[in-house]
Amino acid sequence: MTKPTLTYFPVRGRVQFPRCLLEYLGEEYNFNEVKTISDDLRKQLLFKQLPLYQEGDFKIVQTPAIIDYISEKHDFRGKTKEERARAHQCLAGIMEVLDHCLGYSFKMDKQQQEKFRNESPIKKFFEGFEMVLSQNKYLASGEKETYVDLMAFVMVDYVTNLGLMPSGDYPKLISLKKHYESSPQLKKYLESRPQSNF
Amino acid sequence: MTTNKPSFSYFKVLVLGQLPRFTLNYFGTDFTDNYVESIDDEFRKTLKFGQLPLFVDSDGFRLTQTDAICKYIAAKHDFLGKSIKERAIVDETIAAVHDDVIIPGYKVGKGVEDKKVIDTIISRHFTTFENVLAENKFIAGGDNYTLADLYVFVAYHYYKHLGHSEKFQNKFPHLEALQAHFESNKGIAEYIKNRPDSGRGI
Known part of the structure; x- marks a missing residue:
């Protein structure tokens, strides 16, 4: 089978979510780093946006779609339709957090960061995830981890890296972060990924 | 129970x-x-x-x-597509419609986003959907309607509701047919x- 290719800019941004997933699942892939979207590349993009996931002739854009496709290939989405729905619900929350952070992070000075952390638009999501994890071992509430546990790790890791962690205590999310940080599958990627601030 | x-x-x-x-x-x-x-x-x-x-x-x-x-x-x-690839295209469409069409359309309607955004969305998204439907009968490329078709219909219907009908005139025959199909549902x-x-x- 063709090795998939992910195309994105030399930053963490949106692509870190599918990248972490591929790394964790041990699926080999090529990473095509682009500085800008050339006219030639733009023609291949359905909505003129990256990331792009390509597997032979098959192409998809939109981060959640890429995540779901990879997860389904690896049976990593949950066993029941309820579990899959809960995973999707949490992924939607994670993507909202990402949108908030991408919208603000690189425009903020230290003072604005502090303000963001205290009046955080992402706080309600962190509280929601924390509550789920205090009642269930996994975010999709099944008996096994799914892609969304890993995606929650990427979210916490990213928000921490940006200095935008909302005020409050999130012991379950912190322990989730530690769990995945120590994962041998992710070690190489976590050490070599772009050191960008967004 | x-x-x-x-x-x-x-x-x-x-x-x-x-x-x-x-x-x-x-x-x-x-x-x-x-x-x-x-x-x-x-x-x-x-x-x-x-x-x-x-x-x-x-x-x-x-x-x-x-x-x-x-x-x-x-x-x-059973409305998400028959194959893994079809389901991926359904997801791709859902994300695009939600984040890049419905939300910005709402923001323009609410007066918190520049109206120029609408022209970009029509040329980028609705034109893409029209082209996909011209090439395949269905948005996800399979042999039946899926949630992707319904989402595209809702977006098209919503933009007309928001007052952008004149921007669509005679430009999107396949989207018009899609709208007619869904609006004929009881x-x-x-x-x-x-x-x-x-x-x-x-």
Whole structure:
């Protein structure tokens, strides 16, 4: 089978979510780093946006779609339709957090960061995830981890890296972060990924 | 196990509530549709991320987040595509419609986003959907309608509702046909006829 290719800019941004997933699942892939979207590349993009996931002739854009496709290939989405729905619900929350952070992070000075952390638009999501994890071992509430546990790790890791962690205590999310940080599958990627601030 | 009617809760404005409402009505689901005025503290505590919409199934299963609700309902009706690739295109379409079409359209309607955005969305998204439908009969490229088609219809319908009809004139025959198809569905026709007017045009 063709090795998939992910195309994105030399930053963490949106692509870190599918990248972490591929790394964790041990699926080999090529990473095509682009500085800008050339006219030639733009023609291949359905909505003129990256990331792009390509597997032979098959192409998809939109981060959640890429995540779901990879997860389904690896049976990593949950066993029941309820579990899959809960995973999707949490992924939607994670993507909202990402949108908030991408919208603000690189425009903020230290003072604005502090303000963001205290009046955080992402706080309600962190509280929601924390509550789920205090009642269930996994975010999709099944008996096994799914892609969304890993995606929650990427979210916490990213928000921490940006200095935008909302005020409050999130012991379950912190322990989730530690769990995945120590994962041998992710070690190489976590050490070599772009050191960008967004 | 006690079973009740499923229920759906959202405000009167269309925005994100219309996607699950269209989906539920398309399948002729018998459900309680709660039009909420505001979220009080008590109610907010019951919402996973403090936000609407909320769907509660007949067995008590609770779900928030628009696309998660629509996908859950669609999964029950085998409406997500037959193959893994088709399902991926459904997801791709759902994400694009929600984030890049519905939300910006709402923001323009609310007056918090520049009107020029609409032209970009029409040339980037609606033109793409038109081209896809010209090439394949269905958005996800399979041999039947899926949630992707329904989402594209809702986006097209919504932009007309927002007052952008003249920008579509004679440009999108396949989207017009898609709209005609879904609006001929009994459940959808009833919903469009009976939904309350938010009085805010959004």
